[in-house]
Amino acid sequence: MAARTFPEMPTPSSLLSAYASMSTSIMLFRTMFNQLFPRELRRYVLNAVRFYWKPKSSKLTLVFDEKDGLTANHMFEAAEAFLCTRINPDSERLRITKSVKENHINVKFADSETIADSFEGIQVSWTYVRQQPQQRPGGDGDTLDYASGNSSSGRGGFSPERKYIELKFDKKYRETIISSYLPLILQRSEQLQNQKKIVKLHNLQSYGGGPGHKESVNLDHPSTFDTLAMDPGMKKAIIDDLNLFLKRKEFYKRVGKAWKRGYLLYGPPGTGKSSLIAAIANYLKFDIFDLQLSNVGGDSSLKKLMLRTSNRSILVIEDIDCSIQLPDRKGTVLSKLPEVKSGRDPMFSLSGLLNFIDGLWSCCGDERIIIFTTNHKERLDPALLRPGRMDVHIHMSYLTVDGFETLAANYLNIHDYHWRFREIKELIKCKKVTPAEVAEELMKSDDVDVVLEGLVKFLKRKKMEDDESKDGVDDDDEESEVREAKKAKIIS
Numbered sequence: 246m247a248a249r250t251f252p253e254m255p256t257p258s259s260l261l262s263a264y265a266s267m268s269t270s271i272m273l274f275r276t277m278f279n280q281l282f283p284r285e286l287r288r289y290v291l292n293a294v295r296f297y298w299k300p301k302s303s304k305l306t307l308v309f310d311e312k313d314g315l316t317a318n319h320m321f322e323a324a325e326a327f328l329c330t331r332i333n334p335d336s337e338r339l340r341i342t343k344s345v346k347e348n349h350i351n352v353k354f355a356d357s358e359t360i361a362d363s364f365e366g367i368q369v370s371w372t373y374v375r376q377q378p379q380q381r382p383g384g385d386g387d388t389l390d391y392a393s394g395n396s397s398s399g400r401g402g403f404s405p406e407r408k409y410i411e412l413k414f415d416k417k418y419r420e421t422i423i424s425s426y427l428p429l430i431l432q433r434s435e436q437l438q439n440q441k442k443i444v445k446l447h448n449l450q451s452y453g454g455g456p457g458h459k460e461s462v463n464l465d466h467p468s469t470f471d472t473l474a475m476d477p478g479m480k481k482a483i484i485d486d487l488n489l490f491l492k493r494k495e496f497y498k499r500v501g502k503a504w505k506r507g508y509l510l511y512g513p514p515g516t517g518k519s520s521l522i523a524a525i526a527n528y529l530k531f532d533i534f535d536l537q538l539s540n541v542g543g544d545s546s547l548k549k550l551m552l553r554t555s556n557r558s559i560l561v562i563e564d565i566d567c568s569i570q571l572p573d574r575k576g577t578v579l580s581k582l583p584e585v586k587s588g589r590d591p592m593f594s595l596s597g598l599l600n601f602i603d604g605l606w607s608c609c610g611d612e613r614i615i616i617f618t619t620n621h622k623e624r625l626d627p628a629l630l631r632p633g634r635m636d637v638h639i640h641m642s643y644l645t646v647d648g649f650e651t652l653a654a655n656y657l658n659i660h661d662y663h664w665r666f667r668e669i670k671e672l673i674k675c676k677k678v679t680p681a682e683v684a685e686e687l688m689k690s691d692d693v694d695v696v697l698e699g700l701v702k703f704l705k706r707k708k709m710e711d712d713e714s715k716d717g718v719d720d721d722d723e724e725s726e727v728r729e730a731k732k733a734k735i736i737s
């Protein structure tokens with residue numbers, strides 16, 4: 246068998262000299278390259294190579310910075326509010342906030358947490374990022390104003406803390422996300438803000454208050470449409486009307502009318518006019534501006550007060566017949582201003598007032614509701630009652646059987662039946678009694694049987710007194726209704 250021959254193996258010294266000459270050539274080439282191509286050109290070429298060779302990402306990231314320059318970025322706030330409703334149950338870190346004025350605790354997602362969401366089948370992921378203040382290059386130990394996040398030096402220094410939210414998704418859904426998902430987030434966050442809104446009661450006074458006088462307080466009135474004792478059909482009609490009003494921004498613009506709605510609430514005292522106003526405010530989350538017309542000196546003072554009201558609010562003028570000079574249908578003045586101070590013009594006509602408010606709100610008012618209340622609808626200027634002036638007239642009447650059931654559920658927690666109900670309902674049907682009177686009877690004890698027995702006695706007594714004093718007085722006379730209800734309120 247012939248012996249196998251191997252090519253001649255390089256010796257270690259020849260390998261070493263080849264390596265040395267190659268290194269020398271590379272160094273020589275590098276030096277020549279550096280000398281021939283300036284640094285900027287080299288960087289440019291390198292970047293170009295990197296750009297074209299880098300694998301392209303299929304993901305797009307949208308960044309919602311907390312601030313847009315010096316102003317708050319509404320999109321950041323909206324995303325933050327929206328994400329509170331999307332927190333994963335297995336989150337490991339959450340932020341908790343609450344301001345003194347808020348009466349609830351906010352649970353928010355914390356830095357570095359990621360939340361997954363989906364929209365029309367598109368998977369997206371949200372990340373909250375908080376960048377600590379960083380020293381800028383060129384800084385030489387400048388101080389940082391932690392309150393404002395500003396550096397005290399113009400050169401270098403610290404960049405302030407930066408908070409932002411990142412939204413990542415597949416690039417091909419860019420249009421859908423920007424034109425549909427983001428508007429949805431804005432809309433949801435508005436709804437959430439609205440739910441949390443604390444309704445305020447503002448007192449519109451032209452003369453200002455004394456020391457310690459508060460112009461606005463939180464409206465703590467618990468009245469809602471659920472707690473209101475009134476005809477269920479009427480309640481539904483009011484809610485539908487409010488909902489329609491809210492939806493009709495474009496409609497009002499199209500027909501060239503101020504986006505406002507006027508309600509006239511009338512009926513005897515104690516039938517729930519104020520409670521209905523509070524229920525409307527709580528339902529819409531609109532602030533209430535209470536205007537005492539008797540305190541208003543004239544047009545200019547009224548204008549100033551009106552300019553203090555805000556959009557999405559209810560302007561309330563209670564007991565309109567007592568606070569303004571009202572000519573009756575024949576033109577004679579029925580009620581006078583309690584006090585006419587010198588220099589003021591007391592001669593407001595309600596129609597004039599409405600014209601004035603219309604004019605003002607057409608140019609600078611949105612989503613406004615105006616509510617007048619009166620115990621004497623028959624005294625109002627007919628011009629005010631014409632269609633188109635006050636859009637809805639609501640008669641708050643005496644307690645009905647349905648209304649009693651609502652009160653029994655609210656005050657006594659009885660939602661179905663009690664053996665006393667039959668007798669009580671019969672008495673309510675044949676005797677005019679206000680919800681306020683019955684509500685007061687229902688609060689007299691914690692014992693349901695004692696309370697209902699007391700109510701039966703009260704209704705019987707009222708019926709007896711009424712039968713005795715009736716003597717030909719017309720029951721339909723609204724004046725007598727009011728007198729009677731007022732008397733009952735004082736006695737109880």
Ligand SMILES: Nc1ncnc2c1ncn2[C@@H]1O[C@H](COP(=O)(O)OP(=O)(O)OP(=O)(O)O)[C@@H](O)[C@H]1O
Binds near residue numbers: 473518521
């Ligand atoms: N319809 C109602 N439903 C529930 N509670 C009512 C109703 N009406 C009156 N009440 C009770 O009676 C109290 C007085 O009622 P409210 O002040 O709303 O009546 P009003 O019609 O505005 O009276 P006034 O004309 O004297 O201002 C309320 O705090 C509430 O507890």
